[in-house]
Amino acid sequence: MEVLKIATAGSVDDGKSTLIGRLLYDTNSLTSDKIEAIEKTSKQKGYDYLDFSLATDGLVAEREQGITIDVAHIYFSTNNKSYIIADTPGHVEYTRNMITGASTSQAAIILIDARKGVIEQTKRHFFINNLLRVKEVVVAINKMDLVAFSEEIYKTIKSDFHKLLKERDYQEQRITFIPVSALKGDNIVHKSETMTWYSGQTLLEHLEALDFKDIYNVGTPRFPVQSVIRPKTDAFRDFRGYAGKVYGGELSIGDSVLVLPSKAKTKIKSIYFYDQEVQTASRRSSVTMTLEDEINISRGDMITKVANLPVISKQFTAKIAWMDRETLKVGNKYVIQHGVNKVLAKVDRVHHTINTDFSGIVETVNELDINDIALVSFKLNKPIFYDAFKNHRTNGSFIIINPQSNTTAGAGFIQ
Amino acid sequence: MKNTSHINPLENEAIYIFREVVAQFEKPVLLFSGGKDSITLVRLAQKAFYPSKIPFPLLHIDTGHNFPETIVFRDRLTKELGLELIVRHVQDSIDQGKVIEESGRYSSRNALQTTTLLEAIEEFKFDACIGGARRDEEKARAKERVFSIRDNFGQWDEKNQRPELFDMLNGQIEFGQNVRVFPISNWTELDVWSYIEREKMEIPSIYFAHLRKTFIRDGMIWTNDDAIVFRDEEEVVKERLIRFRTVGDMSCTAAVLSAASDILSVVQEIRDSTISERGARIDDKRSESAMEKRKQQGYF
Numbered sequence: 162m163e164v165l166k167i168a169t170a171g172s173v174d175d176g177k178s179t180l181i182g183r184l185l186y187d188t189n190s191l192t193s194d195k196i197e198a199i200e201k202t203s204k205q206k207g208y209d210y211l212d213f214s215l216a217t218d219g220l221v222a223e224r225e226q227g228i229t230i231d232v233a234h235i236y237f238s239t240n241n242k243s244y245i246i247a248d249t250p251g252h253v254e255y256t257r258n259m260i261t262g263a264s265t266s267q268a269a270i271i272l273i274d275a276r277k278g279v280i281e282q283t284k285r286h287f288f289i290n291n292l293l294r295v296k297e298v299v300v301a302i303n304k305m306d307l308v309a310f311s312e313e314i315y316k317t318i319k320s321d322f323h324k325l326l327k328e329r330d331y332q333e334q335r336i337t338f339i340p341v342s343a344l345k346g347d348n349i350v351h352k353s354e355t356m357t358w359y360s361g362q363t364l365l366e367h368l369e370a371l372d373f374k375d376i377y378n379v380g381t382p383r384f385p386v387q388s389v390i391r392p393k394t395d396a397f398r399d400f401r402g403y404a405g406k407v408y409g410g411e412l413s414i415g416d417s418v419l420v421l422p423s424k425a426k427t428k429i430k431s432i433y434f435y436d437q438e439v440q441t442a443s444r445r446s447s448v449t450m451t452l453e454d455e456i457n458i459s460r461g462d463m464i465t466k467v468a469n470l471p472v473i474s475k476q477f478t479a480k481i482a483w484m485d486r487e488t489l490k491v492g493n494k495y496v497i498q499h500g501v502n503k504v505l506a507k508v509d510r511v512h513h514t515i516n517t518d519f520s521g522i523v524e525t526v527n528e529l530d531i532n533d534i535a536l537v538s539f540k541l542n543k544p545i546f547y548d549a550f551k552n553h554r555t556n557g558s559f560i561i562i563n564p565q566s567n568t569t570a571g572a573g574f575i576q
Numbered sequence: 577m578k579n580t581s582h583i584n585p586l587e588n589e590a591i592y593i594f595r596e597v598v599a600q601f602e603k604p605v606l607l608f609s610g611g612k613d614s615i616t617l618v619r620l621a622q623k624a625f626y627p628s629k630i631p632f633p634l635l636h637i638d639t640g641h642n643f644p645e646t647i648v649f650r651d652r653l654t655k656e657l658g659l660e661l662i663v664r665h666v667q668d669s670i671d672q673g674k675v676i677e678e679s680g681r682y683s684s685r686n687a688l689q690t691t692t693l694l695e696a697i698e699e700f701k702f703d704a705c706i707g708g709a710r711r712d713e714e715k716a717r718a719k720e721r722v723f724s725i726r727d728n729f730g731q732w733d734e735k736n737q738r739p740e741l742f743d744m745l746n747g748q749i750e751f752g753q754n755v756r757v758f759p760i761s762n763w764t765e766l767d768v769w770s771y772i773e774r775e776k777m778e779i780p781s782i783y784f785a786h787l788r789k790t791f792i793r794d795g796m797i798w799t800n801d802d803a804i805v806f807r808d809e810e811e812v813v814k815e816r817l818i819r820f821r822t823v824g825d826m827s828c829t830a831a832v833l834s835a836a837s838d839i840l841s842v843v844q845e846i847r848d849s850t851i852s853e854r855g856a857r858i859d860d861k862r863s864e865s866a867m868e869k870r871k872q873q874g875y876f
Contacts, residue, residue, distance in 0.1 A: 164584075235718065400627060
C-alpha cells in the first residue's frame, strides 16, 4: 500500500490537533478505548463536546498547558492509502520541529483560523513548506463555524494568501484551499451541508486523490553506498555487494555507472532485494548491487549513472535552518552529514538571514541563533558529491552536527 | 525479471535503518521478546544483510513470567536461523537484591526488566539496542525518534532528542551513551500482521485462539497460573477460548475472547476491532503517562 506522509502545522488554538482528531474519528480510526479516554478527559475538563485534540497530545508537561510540543506521528489508513501525519508545533520556537516534519513529507496542511486570516505564523509555515519543497500544500481555513460559514471571509483569506505566492521560491508547489470546521466536522471527511457555495473536495477526498507519481520529482538516480556485503562463505565466496537505497530515479542491470570519488566506470551486474534478483531497482528501494568490475568501494562512495553527474566539491553555499541553542559563527567547525557521508566543515561566510514572513533578507549578520534561516557558505575537508536541492531533494540536503554535543544542530539545502 | 516498485516503502525504510545501525555502531544488539514485533525485526535483519549473516546477537531479558510457548518459540527460531542468543534473567537481579519483586493484585515484573536490561548493556558494552517499538502503539512512543539517544543510565530526556531530517540518522554518541533504534517506528499493528502473513512467518501459538484456564478481573481476562499471576480466592477459574493480541508477561497481559486460529482471521479480527493493541496491557493502564515515566527511567 502507498504511504503518504503529511506535515501539519498551525498556531496554538488554530484547531490543528482537533482537525487531526476529527480526521481519525470520522475515518473510524480511533479505537473505542481511545474514544473512552477522550470522553473521560473532556468531561473532567468541563467541556460539553468531545475534545479531539486530546487524541494527539502526548507528553505530560504539555497536556497541562494544552499545547503540543515535538513531532507526534499519527497513523491511520483508508482502503486506498496508509497515512502518517507528522504533527508539529505552531510556536516559533519549535520551527526546527516543523522543518523536521516537512522534510520527510510529501504533503502539508496549513491551518488558518478564519477569524484571524493570514498572520505571521501562516506565512512562516508556508515559507517552511516552500523551503523544504513539499509539493502538495493544503490550506485549511478552519473555524468557519465561528464566522457564520461566510464565503466572503473565505475569499478574502484566499486572496491574502495568494499575495505570498508571488514571493515564494518554489513556484511549482501545488496549493489547494478548503474551508473547514474541525470542531463540527465540515469538509474534513464529510461534505459540509452548510457551505454549499464550496464545490471543491473535502480534505480527505483531496488526500485520497493525490497521485503518487506527481508527488515525487524525478531526478537522476543516486546510490550512496551504505555498506559493503562480503559474506566470504563457501556459497558466496566471491560475492561483493554494495548495499544502499536508490534515490531520485531507478537503476537497472546493464546501466553504465560511475563510482565516486574514484571516477571508475563500470556497469551494474546484478541487483538483489534480499534473495530475489531484479531487473530494476525502483527509487527509494533498499537493494544490494554487484558491479561488472572489481573496484575499491566503501561506505560513503556513490554509484550513479554516467550522464548528469553530481557536483564534486569541497565547498558549497546552502540555505540552512539553524536548530541549536549554541550560536553559529563564521569560522566555527562542524560535522556535516550528507546522506551517509560525514565530513568536517568550517563556516566560511554567513551571507544573510531570510525572514520567514516573505519580507526579505537581513544582510548585516555574522552569526545565527536558533530558528534562523540563512544563506551560508561552507568549506569542507573532503569533497562531497551533491546536487542542488531544487534538483534532488535527497542528494541536495544535509544535516549539521555540533561536534561537542553530537546533536543535530541544523539542516541545509544546497543551492 | 521484475523491479522493486511493489515493495512496501516501510520495508525499504526498515532495511535502510538496520544497515545504518550496523555501519554507525560498534556493538549493536537486537532486543528480542519473542513477540510479533521482534520476530518481524529478525526477518528484516535477515533481508538487510543477505547474503551475509545477521551481524549482531539477540538479547532476551527474561522476566521469568513469560508464556512458556514464547520461550519454546524463541529457542527454536534462534536455532533455525543460527543466531546468537543472550539471555539475562530478572530473577537474578531479584536474587542479587538489585530490584524488589512487586506483590499483590497488580504486580508484574515489567518495570524490573529495566534494571536487568541496563546491566546487560553494561556487561556487553552494547552501544545500540534495536527494538520493535512502534509509534502507533502509545502516546509517548508517538514522539520517539528512530535513533533514540539514551544516557548511561538508559534515561530518555524528551527535551533533548535529535530532529531526524530526510533519511539521515545521526548516531554520534559519547562513550557511555547508547542509542535505542526502532526500525519499525512507522509500522502500524496491521502493517506488522500483514507482513507476517505475506512472508509466511511463524509466530508463537499464543497469538492464535486456544483454550486456556483464565479468570476475570476488572473486566479483563487473565491467565491462571498461581505461581506467577496473583489471584484472589473469589476470582473463579474457567477454561475459555482466547488468544493474545500483544505478548508481554503472563502477569500483565490480558487475553481476548477469540476464535481466530490463523493469521488471516487474526488480521480480520484486528481490522474489525475497536480496542487498541495496548488496551490490553495493564502496565500502561496504571496512569496515562506510564510509558513516558518508564522511558525516563530507562525502559525500552
